[in-house]
Amino acid sequence: MVATALGTLGACAVSRYRFAGRKLFFGLVYSVMMSPDIVMGISLLMLFVLAGLTPGFLTLLIAHVTFCLPFVIVLVHARISGFDPAVVDAARDLGAREHEVFYKIIVPMILPAVLAGWLLSFTLSLDDVIISFFVTGPGFEILPLKIYSMVKLGVTPEVNALCTVLFLLTLAAVSAAHVLTKEIKR
Template sequence: TRWYAKLVENAALLDAALNSLLLAAASATAAAIIGTLAAIALKRYRFKGRTILSASMYVVMMSPDIVMGISLLMLFVLMGLPLGFATLFLSHVTFCLPFVTVTVLARLTGLNANLVEAAMDLGAREYEIFSRIILPLAMPGVLAGWLLSFTLSLDDVIISFFVTGPTFEILPLKIYSMVRLGVKPEVNALCAVMFCVTLAVVFVTHFCLKERK
């Protein structure tokens, strides 16, 4: 308990942890929304560039983190964006988005097309089909994609190292800078707390999926 008390006194470490949780939740939510819409578009519609869009998802997933980090840094410099929360958020959404899209797309593969056709025959609008048929059936994939994105964002070091700024410090980079001088006990205490938080998110997601079934 002594090290947990020291952890509470370490304001810089706690601020970095809260920043990481905020960034992970925001980027996972944005990636879940955009990725779900992208998966539905790839599954239901035929449009120009569909093959390129689908292939680009896998390219991003297979790209080395250091390559993506340097590429995003060059992009932000060319755009004139100051490095900080905004660049971290955009970067995390970028590398989380393909995982959500692929997860939801796999869920939609088992969607019975007869349900959509029956709804259209009964006069249902596109919004009603989406909200009452497609989204409820895809929700397990959406939640799984959100959880995966949250974990990836919370754990990322390499990409964040390139696109972070001095005004917004996150936990992985804070720990990385601290362990070079030796691992302090309060770092271990914080890791235990973060593990419990992540585990709680997993249980909540599992409970939500179980309730929907």
């Protein structure tokens, strides 16, 4: 959620304003996306140690926001770049204020990309083991690390049940998205 909100705001700002260092900004965004998880995990661990942060929930949150944020920025920026600026100009010509243009024109247009960014961030966070391993402390366990530690000892019925529940939840979410997409098209 945090990466989605920050990424959406960042994409809106980058799309709207031209500034020195814009190419550098996108270079950094893409470099984070292309960095191997092990490099990201070790780098973030070193940063947290230098900053004096104790590994736990806060470091995990910062790490997950750091590696999910670029995906949201790229998705939302692509959506904003793809729509006609004449629509926004027409709303302004008809007397809409800036916040009305944003909430009534821009947000509905970028909502599919924002939702896609949120789903992608959720999936990436749920799937991540390596970065989470480096930035969480002892005694702090999240689902991917729990599954990983359970599988080390062999696949137990608990692991099978947990994976089945995750699969069924994913299937239900995909089915619901498919039905909603059909309803919206009508």
